[in-house]
Amino acid sequence: MKELEELNLPEDLVYTKDHEWARLEGEVVVVGISDYAQDQLGDIVFVELPEVGDSFEAGDEFGTLESVKAVSELYLPIGGEITAVNEELDDAPELINQDPYDGWIVKIKPNDPGDLDKLLDRNGYMGILKGDE
Template sequence: MKEISELNLPEDLRYTKDHEWAKVEGDTVKVGISDYAQDQLGDIVFVEMPEVGDTFEAEDEFGTLESVKAVSELYIPISGEIVAVNGDLEDSPELLNQDPYSGWIVEVKPDNIDEINELLDKDAYLELLKAE
């Protein structure tokens, strides 16, 4: 397990209390799991993802991760429609362990992009991790 000071937490992402990240890219938002989440889960062996076209409200469960340790739910950080899923994860779920920020899970067309401002910035997310 990594120490908090060893975690890779990019400044340009927003984070959730459930350890997902969100990154605005044009008119969509990519979503994945944080370095902390992948470190805690251990070796990820399966990713269950929604279908393109599925819609979710912020904080809805949108999939699961299975690791050698546990099954963990994924919660969408922003309301909207799934416009892409990372098909590479079907055959290579371990990509999330190798680089959780290149290994995005879904891409969302948000209903309201301003919801991104309700998520945690890097400093607030670090404070949350220190409290856990």
């Protein structure tokens, strides 16, 4: 298991207490799970993705990740409509383990991009992880 200081938590992302990350790219928000989450889960063997066009509120479950250890729900960091899913994960779910930031899961058109400001920055997320320990 990685020590907290070994975790790769990029500064330019925002995070949730459920261990998702989000990044604004133009008009869409890219969503994945953090290095901490992939390390805790172990090898991911299956990703259940939503359909493009599905709409969700912030905090809604939008899919599941199955690792060797557990089945975990994925929660959307902000509300919006799914504009793309990472179909590469169907054949290679291990991409999330290899690089959880390159191995994105969905892209969404946010209802309000301003909602991103309500999420945690790197320090805020790190504080949650320290509290988890």
